[in-house]
Amino acid sequence: MNAPDPKAPPNEVEVIKSHSRLLRGTIADGLVDPLTGAIAPDDNALLKFHGSYQQDDRDLREERRRQKLEPAYQFMIRVRMPGGECTPAQWLALDEVAGEHANGTLRLTTRQTFQFHGIRKPHFKPAMQAIRAAGLDTIAACGDVNRNVLASANPFRSPLHAAAGALARAISEHLLPKTNAYQEIWLDAPAVDPATEVEPIYGPLYLPRKFKITVAVPPDNDVDVYAHDLSFIAVADGDRLVGWNVLVGGGMGMTHGEKATFPRLADLIGFCTPDQAIAVAEQVVCVQRDFGDRSNRRHARFKYTIDDRGVDWFKAELERRLGFALAPARPFSFDHNTDAFGWQDGQDGQSHYTLFVENGRIADRGQRRLRTGLREIARIHTGIFALTNNQNVTIAGVSPAQRPVIEALIAEYGLQREVSLLRRNAMACVAFPTCALAMAESERYLPDLITRLDEVVDACGLADTPITMRMTGCPNGCARPYIAEIGLVGKAPGKYNLYLGAGFHGQRLGKLYRENIGEEAIIEALTPLLERYAAERQSGEHFGDFLVRAGVVVAVAAGREFHD
Template identity: 60%
Template sequence: MDDQPTRSPEDRSRDLSQPLSALSPTESLKATSDYLRGTLAESLIEPLSGGISADDQSLLKFHGIYQEDDRDLRDERRRQKLEPAYEFLVRLRLPGGICRPSQWLVLDDLARTYANGTLRLTTRQTFQFHGILKKDLKRTIQGIDQALIDSIGACGDVVRGVLCASLPERSRLHAEMYELAKRTSEHLLPKTRAYHEIWLNETRVAGSPAEEEPLLGRTYLPRKFKIAFAAPPSNDVDIYTHDLGFIAIAEGDRLAGFDIVVGGGMGRADNDPSTFPRLADLIGFCRPDEVIALAEAVVSIQRDYGDRVTRKHARMKYTIDDRGVDWFKGELERRLGRTLEAPRPFVFTANTDPFGWTEGEDGRLHLTLFIENGRVKGRMMEGLRAIAAIHQGDFRLTANQNLIVANIPAAERPRIEALLAEYGLYGNDDGPSLLRRNAMACVALPTCSLAMAESERYLPEFITRLDGILAEYGLGEVPIILRMTGCPNGCARPYVAEIGFSGRGPGTYNLYLGGGFHGQRLNRLFLENADEETIVATLTPIFRRFATERGAAEHFGDFLIRVGIVEPVTSGRCFAR
């Protein structure tokens, strides 16, 4: 099952079904890149710039790396007639988000040696390094390789790192799902040896057979492709925001299989109603031993039918939205050679993390720690380094940017708790507020080239202000999902939050309201281009109404729709209306 399929001549021809002149520039670049090599090797040793060429930047993403610059320094460097302060982001591929303590220590050392001294836990259960200089890129990647991790396909037009529900309390189910997530990720990786040659000094053998990508083809996928595994009642991976999702259906202690959802995605562009977030559709059920073949078939459909001319229309959500869910299901069944089984019933109740101590079915303990916006730094970084030095289990990154110190033998709990106390990892006596614990932000400024406004640096102080208002109305213990991004791309999944923000410019944001508490509903634009004072003045009376009019256990997003403050969004195409 894990062998790559032989592609038909028809499939192969679709790699370049349009003439190069009709394809987007990125598609043409991929087609002529010698399987993602380009001139990257030459760019890395070019001494006159701290950056690399535009074409090589596009190819660099397939290796898990983005070129950025410190935007806090842009104006000053421009005045001094200097090039931007170029630096690089390296994102790791860590399917299922599991990291061994020995690996954590290596990554910690790399962050302090070559990056900006912090580790960033992402919304896709992996690590990002920020602030790496071009001269240190190769040494960083080689250090990652020595930890038996890589960054292949962590970015670019390929299948990104595969998510898996964290499940600290359901040890057996997690073990089965994690292995499937890992196998799926490995199976769908690009097969080119470009990464190994450029970063790990592998020699390309002259006269070897012509290189080939048996699944992805020479132009790879039209855009990024995201896969996740969820386990009801927790939707901690936001399954509906993915191109392909597997929802675990358990029968007692046994994994019976997965319900299948397709066509989700968050990215959009402001003032362009042809782009929109979309939630995935439920199309059927598959057995555990059918997962990899099904994932491959879904990827192959997007490979063959995704838009390679208009890049902003190239995600699978548009392929399905244009052609219809019935068409997609029929094409999938044709490629599988069988009819999909009917979906099984399931219920989601939340998409947050269970903080604190949890005991798994096998008696091992798990400790979920709050990591604000995923940034590990300072005293927290020191404390986690100390824990990694003695920890006998593993670490589990969550899709909510938090960290689980997982599989702790019961006898080791006192040692872990002593380190928590020594380094203050519990925070203050009461812990962070519910609003803060359930919030997420993307990196945004100063490093992201797409950011239009602050996010990670600004959200903590903004939440402090909102916490005061919620406390005034007795809502401090009511969970509300809030997310912020510095641009419309939606990396922190703001469009399914009960309160969502996307940056429009310095200090201004779009405000979205009415998303589902467990990620089951898109929200709706409520304010456009608003500053903090306008946003607070708008939310305050809504919080007041929520405090006095909400039903028992009613969630904030549901309340907004019930009382008519916002109309529900029923499809992606309705999002911009």
């Protein structure tokens, strides 16, 4: 057991939280300060709990520095939307927020919700209030708390998918912070004395780091259960939910050059009944609250608590707190973590249309007027919009009478885009120009790289073969690149680390294959491997599996092996 030293001093963020008056800080004062577009540094650490990050336009940073101007400060706002379910009325309201207060685009995230970018300080509070007026909020969408809870997309697909969405919502509500700070700062609610408030689950310091939960319905692993702190996998008898398998200890983030940091796959620890799931979620969070590292933030994620103390220790501690033992895990299997595009049949005569949204950016570009088309669909749609965890959107619950109308709108606005399988199964984080952590491009660059790689894939005769590919601008792993068959992680402008050999449905980590390489070297590295795959693969063998079988990379079974 390699537990952190309990006598080590708390890190800076822990001190800020301890003085924050339960997440209030001086955020309210900073919002009305006309002398700067920013808020105070300590308040930035607290702002995350409210669902926002302060950023600046990095494309303008150098020019503004030369002009002796402060950075072009702006804010990103992330919506809390457990299970990714959005009504048409909410879609229209969020589209209006994008136009009135943000940069005119909606961004679908890799965690089944919306982000807004480019929000200036005078628009900050009005945007938050508009989101709340739509029946949504941003509470705990970021910060050292449980964040947006994911569920296998579209509750209309089956009773099991409906149950997954319901559990995601129930967990999200149960684990929300109880402080009145959000209501006071953003919604002008009467002030409450923080000394009279209690956080029954989190305590006054909340968690040591962010916490992520998913709910999956096999055979779809569209939520990437192995990449998250806690996951529930549906176990069914036909369409009847029997209970949930429980996985713990996954996580993607790492730091370049620091071998003590690594991505880790979650461990399967048992099975719980439907009525036990909320208690399991709460007590898993409470174990991390009490044992997570509050001294070193780079070692503060739940995956390190599990890795340091061991899965057996954790399970015993969890069951002690629960007052019951988890049952043995039940059999399950996944076969992909991607989306099925186009029209799919649903229940009760309904159908669903999943629309490809490249890297999640909803905007009007050329003949493909994505934002306008989806707005017009929202005006007449009577079902819901179901956001996927792969940055796409499903127009769900379409009645037989509505289907031709929606088909006509899809055609009118050019929404149906024929793209390669490689592009369909790719994801990118935002990176430049807004993310402060980005070391390289991602969202703006990946489409061009795929155009070049598509030429290689086509020449190899692999156009009909699905391969997962993900890119991030830094090693924090927001697009989960370490479990993509081709993973690219930003190292410097124009330079990436190339990871290969992960499992097609996210069940195995990739391995570092080339370090700090640019576009030409990426193409040169992948071309012969794709050629070998085309010539030597076995029937039904995925690219990542082939690379492991052929000895190109060594399979990574555990997080600590990642750097070996």
